[in-house]
Amino acid sequence: MMLLAFEFVSPWLLLGLLAAGIPPVLHLLASVRAREMPFPTLRFLRISMQRTSRRRKIQHWLLMAIRSILLGLLAMGVAQLVVDKSTAAWGQDEYAAVLILDNSYSMTVADGDGTRLGHGKAQALGLLNGSGKPAAAQVLLTNGGGLPGRLTPDLEPLRTRVNQAAATGGVAAISQRVGEAVELLANSPLQDKRLYVFSDLQAASFAELRELPELRDNPDVRLLMVSTANTPAENVGIVGLDIAGRRVADKTLAFTVTLLNSGRADRPVTATLTIDGTIVARSQRVTCKGVDKAGAGPVSVKLRHPFAAPGDYSGQVHIEIDDALAVDNQRAFSLKIGGRARALVISGLPDRQAHLDGGRVLQYALDPRDESVNRWSLRPVRVSAAEFTAADLGGVDAVFCANVPTFSPEQAKALGEFVKAGGVLTFFMGNEVVASDYNDLFVDGVDSGGLLPARLVGAVGKVGLRAPAVALDYVDFEHAYFSGLLTQPGEHRRILTQRHFRVEPAGGYPPKVLMRLVGGDPLLLARPFGAGRVILCTTTASLQWTKLPSVGLSLFVPMLERITLQAHRGQGADNTFPQNATVEVHVPVDVGESDAIASALAVTLPSGDAGDVPAAIRQTPDGPTARFAETSQLGVYRWQLTGPITRGDPPSGTFAINADGREFDLATVPAADLRGTLGADRCFVAPTIAAAHKSAAGKAAGVNLSDLFLIGVILLLITEAVIANRHRDAAPGSKDPSAGRMTSSTGC
């Protein structure tokens, strides 16, 4: 036998029941406040009242009762009487359930004495322990949960799973888990299929939930969402950290920290940069506006720091603030800073005047600063073309050839190998250049053919004070070599060139034109070759043919620096990874010893404890690489090879683990939006499991009791109107048109 319990969704609205007392009160007031009206005689009134006394009493009390009931029904209708199946029908029917517990970091927001995750776990355990527990169930965690095989009637392991659930990184994979859960439920033989989600309804997690095909294909699965975000979180978090700049010694890196305020109050914030335990930079105080205020949204602050020497650096950016979520107040990083980039300048015949000597101009441009004052991240070396050998290319990142007349086949071959291996080779022209030799060697040659981006045709233009010059018409400011330079529009047109080599296509992969002269002739072309890149400047590196090194200094010098730094193969890389990712780091050790050293890899966790992190070393194309599989802690991990197998200083390094920054945007999806999208008849959102059941029970009953109340009210209204107007055949106040006239207007 099905027992139905009735409850009200909004019981406080039952105060409206007091309105049922209004008709009797009105009746009393009507007796007291009835309007007095003189009347010729009460004789017939009294007789009529005596005759109708009994009927009038019945009608009077009936009307009063109807009106009281009417108001009472209205109050109960507004209070939404529902069948409470959480304790009755919902608890006694057998049903299959999948519980999805959001264990992303946003669930660690403080909520009263505990956290949102704690609230969600308590609600989930309440369902699994309560009298209305499911006949078969499964528990899925949004983060790091994996997919259990099937629904199980044994709920004890599920309770354990819920109890052991801990917050971890990454945006909650709600959509993925819902898809998995719906598939599990679809295979259940039970008719009643329920999907419970215990989450803070974080917008970042629920954005994709709206278009899940699994939900569309299984309309019998009902979604009951227990929202744990019942109080707004006052929190400012670091949602992003971007480190810009070449990871080479003596290069200043820019740390851009993105902050987001999810609370309503404005919060002043100062960010600090800590490297290897020392605060090296502090930002100015910025105000993160509350979500309801003008100017709300992400706020960026920049911190800068130069790294003097190559090596592994680790640290964090941090904001000092007392808010609902502590985990998002810092963000770690690990950087490998490489040594200075090396450039080789091969110069042709020297000129007595330095500004006309391309080799010397290049050398100055590549290292323009006084070493004693400013440290510079490039180290150029200049050799003459005659002395240049393949040995000079050792450890070099970029080669610049300035007005070299020609190359020997060996030299050409060495340069070809250099570029194929990843180096960058840049040719600057000059009056000594023998175009045919260049074409023979670098266009049509056997060992280095195809190296030159274009075939040299011949130099055009005259040099001299009165000689005409051609302006620079186009610079590819989108390219990495020029981005952010010459911010004034048309500034590049001041750069004039009197003489340059015309080129024609050399076949193969078309080069990219980075600079072009008025008239259409290319001034700078680039094309990848092997793992490297070849750049051809059709004019001189000196001031002999062009004003590029002088008027265009602010274009020329950064270009040379960028060419070199981008070619720098020894520059460091970031060792910063997302939480729970498998981390691979290069280990400079003899691969033959890899099996033996695997057990000798010591890891120190961010917490400072010696970590039990599974690690394995294997050979990869980049060399021996260690894989760290367990990276659930946030912060900087330190590793070191220990034991007798190492020679000299034992290899060591660091890597940093961060949570997904999107997780710290605590904006939530409104429950109404979710229900509107997923279907109000199958999706129910409430702060507790009981409230969710109540909402669902009203729908599950098949009849909306509020609607029934409304129907009752309408019927009673009609009845009341019929009774009340039964004898009201004359409209009060109606008058004959002739009333008030003593005589007729026509006389007849």
Added chain:
Amino acid sequence: MAESPYTYFEPEAAARLSNLSVVARQAVEGFVSGLHRSPHHGFSVEFAEHREYSPGDDLRHLDWVAYARTDRYYIKQYEQETNLRCYVLLDVSASMTYSHGRGPTKLQYASYLAACLSYLMARQQDMVGMVAFDEKVRFHLPPGSTAAHLDRLFKNLQDLSPGTGTALAETCHSIAERIDKRGLVIILTDLYEDPAEVLNALQHFAYKKHQVMLLHVLDKAEMDLPFGKTVSFVDMETGEKALVNPAAIREAYKQELADFIALYRRECGDRNIEYVLTSTDTPYDRMLLDYLARRKRSRR
């Protein structure tokens, strides 16, 4: 058009009834001649019939030609229209001051009727008198037909102030005792008194051979009880109150009033008393014309 110096006499209405309108004139003539056909068989111009001579008869009216033919004495009788004595009895009790809405009070309405009828009577040399009463006689104007008499009558009418209770039966008895010559008695009242006593008083007039015309004046609201909300009605004569939901008793009230009217209509008919029910929402001139037309048809 010049204004009338009298409140309850409208020359326009009187003109409609007498001079200007053919219909009105016809109605008035019919009304007057119809109302006071004399019961006295006199010896005037119009021969009516013969009757046998009886001792004491005036020998001047002996029909000698008939005696010569039949050898019997017959007296010639003539039908003569004589000057009529008309008494207008006007109820000025408090209940007659009732009016719902913009219409006239019952007293105003009855006063108009009384004035108009008085004017018409006097115009054809009949004598008209008036008695205004509530619980007692407020004024008594003996019959007359001169212009000065009419002027006095109209002024008395407009100087009337509402009274208190009603003593219709008592007044009727009193008037019936005072009037010697038979005549026409027109009573304008709302009849809010014990019907048995009123009918008994009317019977007194009939007994005295007077022709009685009872004009029952009611307000439309009294007849329909058109009120919506619960009202505390106050009796205009006694000051008593009654809390009433008009909608709940309307049907019963109307039935009760209809019974009351039917009682008077029936009892008056039995006593050869003419009963005319009128409502204040009907223009009084139209009411008179309609009534007379009806009456004329019934007399044919």
